[in-house]
Amino acid sequence: MKTIETKKMMRIAVVFFVLTATLVSAFFLNIYTGSIKISLRGVYNILFLQDESNAAAYNIIWKIRLPRMLIAAILGGALALSGYLLQTFFRNPIAGPFVLGISSGAKMVLAVVTIAMTGLLAGNKKSFHMPVSVTIVAAFAGSMVSMLVVLLFAGKIRNMSTLLVIGIMISHICSSVTDFMINFAKEADIVNLTHWSLGSFSGATWVNVKAAAWIVIPTALLTGLIAKPVSAYALGEGYAQSMGVRVGFFRVALIVLSSVLSAAVTAFAGPISFVGIAVPHITRMMLGTDKAQLMIPATFLCGSGFCMLCDLTARTVFAPTELSIGTVTGAIGAPIVIWLMLSRRKRDGGE
Amino acid sequence: MKKRILVTVSTLSTVLALLTACGGNDSINVTPESSAGVASVAEAESNEEKTDTVQEENYDGMLVFDHSMELEYAKCFSVDYYKGGYKEIKSEDETKILLIPENMSVPAQVDDETIILQQPVNNILVSSTPTTSLINAIGALDAISLNTYDVDSWYIDEVKDALTSGKMTYIGSYKEPDYEMITASGTTFGVFSTMLTEDVAEQLKNLGVKILLDRSGEEAHPLARVEWMKLYGAMFNLEDVAEQKVNEQISFVNEIAKKENTGKTVAICYITSKGLLYTRNADDYMAKMVDLAGGQYVLSEVGVGETGTLNMEMEAFYDGAKDADYLIYIWSLGGKPETLADMLEKSDIFADMKAVKDGNVWCTTPDYFQISNTIGSMINDINLMLTADENTDSLTYLKKLK
Numbered sequence: 001m002k003t004i005e006t007k008k009m010m011r012i013a014v015v016f017f018v019l020t021a022t023l024v025s026a027f028f029l030n031i032y033t034g035s036i037k038i039s040l041r042g043v044y045n046i047l048f049l050q051d052e053s054n055a056a057a058y059n060i061i062w063k064i065r066l067p068r069m070l071i072a073a074i075l076g077g078a079l080a081l082s083g084y085l086l087q088t089f090f091r092n093p094i095a096g097p098f099v100l101g102i103s104s105g106a107k108m109v110l111a112v113v114t115i116a117m118t119g120l121l122a123g124n125k126k127s128f129h130m131p132v133s134v135t136i137v138a139a140f141a142g143s144m145v146s147m148l149v150v151l152l153f154a155g156k157i158r159n160m161s162t163l164l165v166i167g168i169m170i171s172h173i174c175s176s177v178t179d180f181m182i183n184f185a186k187e188a189d190i191v192n193l194t195h196w197s198l199g200s201f202s203g204a205t206w207v208n209v210k211a212a213a214w215i216v217i218p219t220a221l222l223t224g225l226i227a228k229p230v231s232a233y234a235l236g237e238g239y240a241q242s243m244g245v246r247v248g249f250f251r252v253a254l255i256v257l258s259s260v261l262s263a264a265v266t267a268f269a270g271p272i273s274f275v276g277i278a279v280p281h282i283t284r285m286m287l288g289t290d291k292a293q294l295m296i297p298a299t300f301l302c303g304s305g306f307c308m309l310c311d312l313t314a315r316t317v318f319a320p321t322e323l324s325i326g327t328v329t330g331a332i333g334a335p336i337v338i339w340l341m342l343s344r345r346k347r348d349g350g351e
Numbered sequence: 352m353k354k355r356i357l358v359t360v361s362t363l364s365t366v367l368a369l370l371t372a373c374g375g376n377d378s379i380n381v382t383p384e385s386s387a388g389v390a391s392v393a394e395a396e397s398n399e400e401k402t403d404t405v406q407e408e409n410y411d412g413m414l415v416f417d418h419s420m421e422l423e424y425a426k427c428f429s430v431d432y433y434k435g436g437y438k439e440i441k442s443e444d445e446t447k448i449l450l451i452p453e454n455m456s457v458p459a460q461v462d463d464e465t466i467i468l469q470q471p472v473n474n475i476l477v478s479s480t481p482t483t484s485l486i487n488a489i490g491a492l493d494a495i496s497l498n499t500y501d502v503d504s505w506y507i508d509e510v511k512d513a514l515t516s517g518k519m520t521y522i523g524s525y526k527e528p529d530y531e532m533i534t535a536s537g538t539t540f541g542v543f544s545t546m547l548t549e550d551v552a553e554q555l556k557n558l559g560v561k562i563l564l565d566r567s568g569e570e571a572h573p574l575a576r577v578e579w580m581k582l583y584g585a586m587f588n589l590e591d592v593a594e595q596k597v598n599e600q601i602s603f604v605n606e607i608a609k610k611e612n613t614g615k616t617v618a619i620c621y622i623t624s625k626g627l628l629y630t631r632n633a634d635d636y637m638a639k640m641v642d643l644a645g646g647q648y649v650l651s652e653v654g655v656g657e658t659g660t661l662n663m664e665m666e667a668f669y670d671g672a673k674d675a676d677y678l679i680y681i682w683s684l685g686g687k688p689e690t691l692a693d694m695l696e697k698s699d700i701f702a703d704m705k706a707v708k709d710g711n712v713w714c715t716t717p718d719y720f721q722i723s724n725t726i727g728s729m730i731n732d733i734n735l736m737l738t739a740d741e742n743t744d745s746l747t748y749l750k751k752l753k
Contacts, residue, residue: 036531056535063558064530135549183662195526195548202527203554320523320532321501 012294015286019301023073026308030069033312035319036060063205068315069308071204071212075265076275076307077300078216080283081223082261083276084299088234088292089254090160096277097262099164101171103271105146106139106263107197108174111181113138114193135196136211136267143263146170151255155248198324199270201311208268215264223257223296230254230292272307274329278337279303285340306333410435412456420585423601424575427566430585438585439465446563450586466561468540472586476533476541478525481723482565483510485580488596488724491587493518497538499525506718526551534558544568567723569658573636573643573730574601576723600727604643607730613737616649617641618672618706620663621681622697628668629684632657640726641679644733649675669700677736678706680752682714691752710741712752719748 032043038057045051046061079097086095097103113134153166182193223230229250232240237247265272280295283302287294310328317323414437420430427443436452447465450472451457457467476497477483486492487509495513501521502514513519520536523529526548533555541555542563555562567579577600584593619637620630631637632654641648650671654661672678678701680694688694691712695701706712713736719729725748732746744751 034531035529036535056537059534059558060531064534195550198526200527203530203550205554205557315529320521320529322523322527322529 008288011288015298016301018286019298019305022305023301023308026073026305026312027069030072030308030312031061031065033316034060034065035316067206067209068201068204068311070209071268072201072307072311073304074209074212074216075201075269075272076310077220077304078212078261079265079272079275079307080279080299080303081220081296082258082265083278084280084283084295085223085230085254085258085261086276087280088230089251089258090164091234092160092164093281094277095164097258097265098271098273098276099171100150100167101146101174102143102259102262103266104171104174104178105144106142106266107193107271108178109142109145110135110138110196111178111185111193115181115185136208139196139267139270140263142174143266144259146174147255147259147263151252154251154255196270199272199326200314200322200324201269201307202315202322204268212264212268216261219257219260219264220296220300223261226250226253226257227292227296230296231290234290234292269325271326272329273326274333275303275307278329278333279306281337282306282333282340410437410455412458414439414458420581420590422578422581424572425567425570425578425581426575427570428579428582430582440563440582440585442563443566443569444564448563448586466540466563468586470588472540474536474538476522476536476538476560478528478547479542479544479565480505480507480721481567481576482542482544482579482583483507484722484724485567485577486583486587489580489584489587489589489592491583491589494587495519497522497533497536497541499523499528506721530554530558533560570636571634571639571658573640573726574604576636577601577726580724596724600725603727603731607643607645607734610645610734612647613645613734615646615676615737616674617646617677617679617733617737618649618668618675618704619679619681620668620672621684622686623684624686626697628663628665628698629660629681630663630668630672632659632661634658635660636726637679640730641733644730644737646677646733646737665698665700669704672704674705676706676709677711677713678704679733679749680712680714681719683717683720688714688752694752710751710753713749714752716748716750 031047032038032040036057038046038060042051042054042057043061046054046058052058082097083095086097086100087093089095117134149170150163150167154163157163157166229240229243229245232243232245233247233250233254240250241247262276279302280299283295283299284290286302287298289295307325307329310332311325313332314323314325314328410433413435415434417432417434419432422429429441431439431441433439435455437455437458438450440446440448440450447462449457449461449465449467451467451469453470461467471494473494474496475494476499477486477495478499480500483492483495483498484507486495487507492509492513496518497520498510498514499522502511505511505514510519514521520532522532525543525546528551539559540561540563542565543552545564545566545568547562547564552562565579567576570576570579574597577597580593580597581590584590618630619641620628622628630650630653631648633648633651634654634656635658638648638651650668653663653671680688682688686693686697688697691707694712694714695707701707701712722729729748732748735743735746736749739746744753
């Protein structure tokens with residue numbers, strides 16, 4: 001018995017070590033790799049000694065690579081954690097941040113704001129370009145509106161499958177409204193919307209990094225504080241109640257936390273598919289447990305490392321042409337999930 | 352459990368604190384900013400009074416208004432000339448560019464919003480095919496070092512050659528350009544089309560790259576698009592060449608205007624791979640090109656006051672365009688049909704149109720939307736199409752579908 005426990009502890013330690021090592025490796029790979037070659041010594045001098053003798057290299061590291069890498073890490077972690085919370089809430093392995101209308105809600109509000117502001121303000125000043133901050137606020141608000149509607153239903157409907165279907169329907173309603181508005185908009189007026197909906201970490205600035213960090217990190221901390229009730233809830237509402245969890249309040253807290261996390265991602269990087277669904281599975285299979293106290297930090301670390309590596313691939317493989325991040329997350333992540341599932345079946349005595 | 356929470360809280364707080372510290376570098380300015388500004392208009396006027404007797408060489412660092420560029424069609428920009436060779440370009444979107452003559456200094460008390468370009472202007476980024484065509488037409492292509500369309504996208508030979516020889520570099524799409532390549536090239540000025548997205552604009556600003564939006568596509572008159580060549584003529588000190596090229600294009604239209612209107616009606620459309628039909632709004636430049644060519648745009652009551660394309664329901668298009676004498680199919684956007692049969696496959700409605708029955712279906716050539724410098728010649732082509740005999744099947748910018 002003791003041996004099994006020790007093995008479990010060892011496995012957990014190894015997984016955390018691997019995740020941390022991956023994160024550190026991804027950090028250095030992202031800083032070192034790019035379309036412009038900068039020597040290792042150059043990177044070291046710029047990064048740690050603030051060497052500004054080569055202004056172009058300095059700008060590439062500090063203004064392009066570093067903020068982009070950090071936003072991929074922060075938002076990747078947020079997206080994965082959000083997916084884990086939603087999968088726990090809905091007790092459904094395919095529940096993810098974007099299945100429930102979060103990205104559709106964001107896109108709808110962004111479309112309304114873009115078209116309305118272009119129409120109202122562009123009349124007397126053709127230079128009107130919607131500031132990035134407005135895009136972020138609109139996308140965030142849209143995500144939260146979608147989730148508020150899901151929350152309203154969550155108060156009345158106990159059946160998780162029904163709630164999931166309602167979430168998907170909300171997503172379709174938002175998409176229809178968006179398409180309706182796009183039909184009547186000029187291409188140049190909705191170019192930001194079209195670009196945003198592809199999802200990308202490109203163009204990240206320190207302002208974005210700071211704003212994303214101020215939203216994501218406190219939310220992730222709060223999620224860590226409710227790890228124990230999350231574990232209890234995962235074993236069933238009845239069990240959670242018997243453990244003293246106020247289920248009604250807890251359900252709302254779970255949805256709000258996951259929504260804030262995924263809304264932040266949608267706002268700063270646009271919709272990024274797959275990560276929210278797949279990374280919790282990958283983490284769970286690596287850890288061999290669903291214990292929230294372990295899953296929450298591990299999922300965040302795994303999501304961060306995964307997104308950093310995917311973004312590195314997106315910007316370097318066909319450089320200078322950049323792939324959309326969703327193309328890479330799906331292409332790399334899906335085979336990993338399939339492979340992990342097949343490995344587990346084999347290990348469990350399946351075919 | 353409490354211990355674990357404390358560890359988690361302290362770790363994440365440290366990360367947050369580190370991020371905040373990193374953010375401090377936002378204010379680090381390592382690129383030498385060339386931003387100075389232009390002296391105010393009031394100052395320029397007061398200077399003007401004082402400088403009547405000042406010699407030409409004494410205008411260094413002073414803005415004394417001389418005259419404005421004469422523009423016949425363009426409404427979205429203006430160019431003011433100042434004594435000593437200073438020039439100020441103003442775009443309708445309130446962008447101001449002050450061109451500083453070689454070996455002259457930036458005038459004092461300058462406005463921070465004004466973009467300062469020291470002549471000779473070179474090593475610029477251009478993300479617009481029509482802009483590139485205009486700059487190429489005046490012989491200043493060497494000034495462009497970066498562009499956002501790869502060699503296979505181009506139909507302009509000079510641009511293809513520049514990309515192949517390495518004189519010009521492809522830096523990825525305008526939606527996600529390679530910022531590292533831009534920074535490494537030392538480029539500090541770029542011309543973009545109005546398709547520039549806000550996040551790209553913001554990142555370029557962050558990297559010290561100033562932007563001019565080429566708004567020629569928003570000009571109401573087709574020849575105004577050609578007249579934007581004068582703006583680039585001023586930028587590269589090639590005003591005479593630009594003037595001559597623009598006048599050549601205007602003369603095509605003037606010659607057609609002397610002839611009697613053909614009275615022929617023309618429809619314009621294309622069908623996307625998803626089966627959606629697009630036509631041009633009544634006040635779009637292509638509709639106006641038809642009118643200037645001595646024809647009549649058949650959907651003259653659809654999208655009045657609007658420019659650009661219009662997604663139109665098939666029946667409505669058929670109803671409005673079935674009796675049109677000619678049909679111009681936009682090749683590059685509509686599936687690139689090589690024969691009439693290719694086009695007819697896209698929709699059954701085409702077969703019953705008068706233009707199809709009469710064999711008057713023409714297709715634009717691949718370079719049609721890349722080139723802005725020969726719009727007068729394109730209008731001339733439409734006129735030739737309207738007046739051609741049945742044996743004519745190929746013009747410079749139009750090809751008959753058979």
